[in-house]
Amino acid sequence: APEKSGSGTDDGDKKSEAAVNDEGKVEIEFWHAMSGSGQESLDSIVEGFNESQGDYTVKAEFQGSYEELLTKLRSIGGTKDAPAIMQVFEIGTKYMIDSGYIEPMQKFIDEDGYDLEQLEENILNYYRVDGELYSMPFNSSTPVMLYNKDAFKEAGLDPEKAPETFADVIDTAAKLKTDDMYGFSMLTYGWFFEELVATQGGLYVNEENGRSGDATEAVFNGAEGLNVFRFLNEMNKAGTFGNFGTNWDDIRAAFSSGKVAMYMDSSAGVANAINSSPFEVGVAYIPHADEVERQGVIIGGASLWMSKGIADEEQKAAWEFMKYLTTPEVQAQWHLDTGYFAINPDAYEEDIVKEKWDEYPQFQVTVDQLQDTKPSIATQGALISVFPESRQQIVTALENLYQGADPQKVLDEAAEGTNRAIEIANKTKQ
Amino acid sequence: MTMSVPKKITFYTMLTVSAVILFFPIVYAFMISFMTGPEILQGKFFPESFHLDNYIRVFDRLPLLNYLLNSFIVSAGVMLGQLVVCSLAAYAFVFIPFRGSNFVFFLFISTMMIPWEATMIPNFFIIQNLNWLNTYQGLTLPFFALAFGTFLLRQHFKTIPKELHEASQVAGLGPFRFFLKVVLPVSKTSLVTLGAYGFLTTWNMYLWPLLVTTNNSVRTVQIGLKQLQSQEVATDWGVVMAGVIVVIIPTLLLLFLGQKQLQKGLTQGALK
């Protein structure tokens, strides 16, 4: 059987030598999953850091998608091949904490007296477990609803007033529907479902969304979840819902080419939607069930983790890099390049951001939605180690729903699948 | 030999229609690689102008030349390794009849049935334990033995007239020299086919190179292609397609050259 050198439980003191490069600087690796324009921006940030000081060099290495990166981490974690910094998606948080390969961020925050107040509270909330911050938030996004203002006008609707509740959306979608255009659409992706549940204050799993202990059961098939499925089902039955699959680019292309009038997207996709659409694009909060008050959104995206068991110098380098990342200037650039939120809200005061916002006032909406979020267990997001599998269950449930299956039934099936995964995970964890 | 004119016309028509249909996706990708974002969304076929912006951006963004070179080294390495290992094995199966030959052959074939995805993780541990992460041998060695290649060559070796084997034996050729001097040259077609196959599949590999490399030193070009596509942030299709074109041009080129070589081999050495 393959052995993993040093299984990460108690090697706190046998720390290795720090890797030093030709120029005498401590060199650390930073594994990330940023491709496309994200990578472009990230590379320039890393370059900025390397030039900003003389002691450390960070090497950013792309390691594939979030899943692929995590797979590699699971195999290499705790060995000498492991990097100092790694980017892991939000739903990997629970796994990372349990893995034992990582050094909680809180340790450095405390040692260094770093002021966490400067960072966006609603983002930190997600990554804070038992009051401790385990990883440094990095690329964060939330869902928003985009709509075609021109289509609104054509349908005789007020383009400045987007629908807010499920019922509103259903109505509006019906009005917007034409031969060529669907009223509403949503990527078949578990994240959006989680958001629509959370904004109603609904939980995903028990044990306070897994934050007060290991979750043992999925609860998303309760009333809130059912609301979401009914909402989608109603439009789908009415033919006003367009299904554009599981691919981000497909649904975006559908919107930009006028095949659908409203859809849910990530805040990170707003800029592109505006740029590539030949019509005016409106941005709105995500809808919520009529009978409840809007709670807000959960943060999505990824955060940065630090390895345990590496040389102190290397950890120091990693920490310095993370601090650099959170500066307003860097965050401002990051926000503009990618559309992800700035984790440091001061960034929004930077001139370059202001200029941009003047040009794209829609951005304001995304930030407002985040800042309007009411902190709660629901909007903090669930913590389970089998999240990826659970999301698949949701995708399957949604697909079955669109094929005409009963909302409650598909939702229960998804919960059942999730339960089994949770059960196995708990069983195999000593 | 000769063909009547109407027959010729029929053939050319069929040839052309098939060629157009078959080649369309590649042309399409080529066209898109020159388009801007909005153009693509409008679903056009011809770009407004053939500007090279997308290509410039591709090369700007990634050390693509470096990736291409790595891809080339890895693919050529795998190709050569496969040719050597597979032809040796196929030769034994066809020309050295021994007891249990069928069994061993089937054992080989059975390796084809094991989905690579299922054994990738254990293999990754092997490479890691050998300390071969970020090395060319880690990228190439696991692919040297190829049941498919052995099978392909075996099928071809079987069509070599037995008289050739006999004539060489009488001429005093040992098995290894018969292999070198007759079997390999006579099987040029299959070797080129297998070579092309090995090269191209290696060139096109993504998951394994990604897994066993952690930095750019030996990374291949398919990883670069993946880096052009985004997950949550919108993908710039023009750039991606430009990447696609850059990545497939070397393989297409190789295929064209190989094709030429094949043609020559075919006309020269056809077995009767």
Add this chain to the structure above:
Amino acid sequence: MSTIHSRPDEFIATEHKPGVWERSRRARTAILYLLPSIILFSVFVFYPMFRTIYLSFFLTDQAGDAAVFVGLDNYKYLLDSPAFLNSAKATLLFVLYTVPAGILLSLFLALLANEKLRGIGFFRTIYSSTMGVSVAASSVVWLFMFHPSIGMFNRFLALFDFPQIQWLLDPQWALVSVAISTIWMNTGFSFLILLGGLQNIDEHLYESARIDGAGYFYRLRRITLPMLSPTLFFIITISLINAFQTFGQIDILTKGGPAQSTNLIVYSIYREAFVNYQFGTASAQAVFLFLCILVATILQFRFGERRVHYQ
């Protein structure tokens, strides 16, 4: 490598029967040639395979190590799981869609391109070109062509006022769509192999048949196909195995959806192993797939190779 020679034959048979050593001489020579393959296969295929089989009897922990022995539970679970049965069914359907059609298409192209016509080299190059396009690259292009709103297929349909098809989003169509793109991707390779086989057929046989007055299709049936049988056998076997193991295009085109309709076994294995990190069930699926392909291949060798004619 060049040191491999046949052993000098010291043991010339006298009257008595040759000994075991002598009788195994050929086997020993053969082993020398097979050794590189055997070593590599053992390390990179057989060992991981046994590990896979081993893991299939366990539940694995988050690091992918065997944690709880469950015996055949993983298999039982799979056989009860509608998702897996659906995967198995989809895989079978996919094989049915792609293999015969793909081989027929390549055979058709190879026959076309086997004619001695001016400029045939150009067509051969075009036909084999899809082999030069990686699965990833071609999937991206096909994704585009299948696009429900801006894809060329739907534009084409619109041109003739046909109803639009949700190629990759309609569970009725998704598998077919993936199959179509897969056939395209495999065409180049099958074409090359078949063309090579065709070119190896002795021209005299055709000449003889033409003098007898055999028409094109008669020659095809009575000479080409039988003489091509080793190649056909090969390509059918390979296509079968490849079809069972399709992965890349699924990952890019549909990710197993919609409604699991394209969740082929290998993709399901991948998801189970790489995303869900359930090596136990993933391994069980892999073993199951292995057995399926094994059976298909044994059948193919038993009944297929009998009809194959080697020179």
Add this chain to the structure above:
Amino acid sequence: MKKVELIGISKSYDRQKDVISNIDVRIEPGEFFVLVGPSGCGKSTMLRMIAGLEEITGGTLKIGEQTANRLPPSRRDLSMVFQNYALYPHLSVEDNITFGLDVKKVPKAERKKRAQDTAEMLGLTDYMKRKPRELSGGQRQRVALARAIVSEAPICLMDEPLSNLDAKLRGHMRSEIRRIQRQLGITMIYVTHDQVEAMTMGDRIMILHEGKIQQIGSPIEIYNHPANPFVATFIGSPPMNLAQAEADPGTSSVILPGGEPIRLPEGAFEGIGKGPVTVGIRPEFLMPAQGTSEHPVFRAEVTNVEVLGHETVFSFLAGTEEWTAKWNGQWQIQPGDRIPIALDEESICLFDAKSGTLMKKPAARQLSVPAEGAAT
């Protein structure tokens, strides 16, 4: 019954050098036409052009009344035996034989019958179920032959169809092929290297050399009046003896180099001037000198002897040339012997030394059986 006509046919494989040039010949319906020539002279090429397997690079080919240059082989209605057999390796002997009938949709019963008859004729009955690779060389050739015979096409092309058979079987096959050809009135074009086949089977023989026609005529005509030294040495085995000599019409003799003059009969020099000529004489006209001979006799040293059973062939030095003589019976001659040889001067022929054209034919020598009742 169809005629085959070649008008100015030529062929080049590389578009540079003609392998066949300017062939003009008309093969009559029902004729047995034999094609001979040294290895590589273009015989197979010519057959293949007639069959439509090889493109004709120049000239016109007519089959029946039709111009056939571009006619596909299948529409020429002929059968062919290939030099390398071209058997279908995947079909049994029986299926190989019936392949063509199958194509022509001959009813199954008849197909079977015809195949069996032909197989029997060729001694293949025991091998009907075998694959070609399990046959001996001669058996393969017979299958190839059977395939052509069974089709009964009006034109049949055979490329050395008997080369791998033994003398006895070959003798049998010769007459069988001839019989079938006559019976069905097939137009046969037959390539062979065998003197006996050429002489006994053909209505006419065409001799090809480096792609050019040397002579066309009936076997006896060619044997007796070879158009040039090439034909003279090619037909007849052992070949005709040749030597460069001086013609002296004054004394009515030819003078071999370093040899005595040989007086030729009256009238032999009609139309021949003094000067160099090529002298030719067939080995059988160099006879054992017995008692007092009416023919000129000379002595020569024997260089090589082959005793064939019914005859003895030996070579000797005639001036600078090595000549061969053929004597009936088994002679006890040793290389080195000097023996007296009589030369039948009437059988000498003379060729123009430069152009090679036949200037003096050998005397006609038709033997006939004494009239009925003349014998004791």
Add this chain to the structure above:
Amino acid sequence: MKKVELIGISKSYDRQKDVISNIDVRIEPGEFFVLVGPSGCGKSTMLRMIAGLEEITGGTLKIGEQTANRLPPSRRDLSMVFQNYALYPHLSVEDNITFGLDVKKVPKAERKKRAQDTAEMLGLTDYMKRKPRELSGGQRQRVALARAIVSEAPICLMDEPLSNLDAKLRGHMRSEIRRIQRQLGITMIYVTHDQVEAMTMGDRIMILHEGKIQQIGSPIEIYNHPANPFVATFIGSPPMNLAQAEADPGTSSVILPGGEPIRLPEGAFEGIGKGPVTVGIRPEFLMPAQGTSEHPVFRAEVTNVEVLGHETVFSFLAGTEEWTAKWNGQWQIQPGDRIPIALDEESICLFDAKSGTLMKKPAARQLSVPAEGAAT
């Protein structure tokens, strides 16, 4: 120079029927040994066993002093011409020829020289750069031949090496092969269908029939004293005429069925009793009856005539059998003619009707040249 010895060799392809059975023969070092027999009798099989290409299913094969049953072909140090040439399609003619030398590490210069010499001898010089595919049948055969010749191995096996060559070239090749074989002292085992080759090249001939030895002996011995009717009809062309007859030692004559009795010379019936015998006579001993003949003459109706140029072969009915006669010269005989034929009774041989063993040999008939000076 190595001897080849076959001791009780037999061979079966299907482990049921022997294709070759119980062959015992010792081929002497430097001997030219010819193997003949009808198509399919096992000649190629025997060669292939000697070469080590076919498993020997019974008996012992010795090459030199070594038991070679399990020796790999490459270590038997022999060369072979295959019946179907077995040329390497990917190599040029030159490379095909030098292939074996290459293997034996002959220095490059010598290799080239030997290849060129051989090619010249075989008339292949112009084709050295071609691939086998671009050669005519005869040219291919010559390449195969060149490959064997050039290797100068002490044992050489040839399987019908001249079957695709024309008479002239064949004559040339015959003497060349013989010359090389003598010069290098090669032990040659040579399969042929050609009577002339068998008679002129072999030191000894072995006649095989259905896998069994019929006779081994020098060519003339076999011609003159065929061991049985099979050999008698197999060697000699046209074959010996046979008929069933009654021996009557009392009158010293044999009586053909429905024919007159033929009186044989004194002593012919030594050891032969009254009863059925097989009568055999070679065609050349059925002579034209000229004037008053010392031989018995009979009249027969001619059924078929072949005029070969230097001789005429015709068949006629002798009782119920069809016999052939061979007369020198070109005879004007038509089928249907009744002609008088003289029979050289001394040349008759008698075989046991059942076992087929030769009981009466034909009279020895050695002709010799008149002693030096006897001629005019």
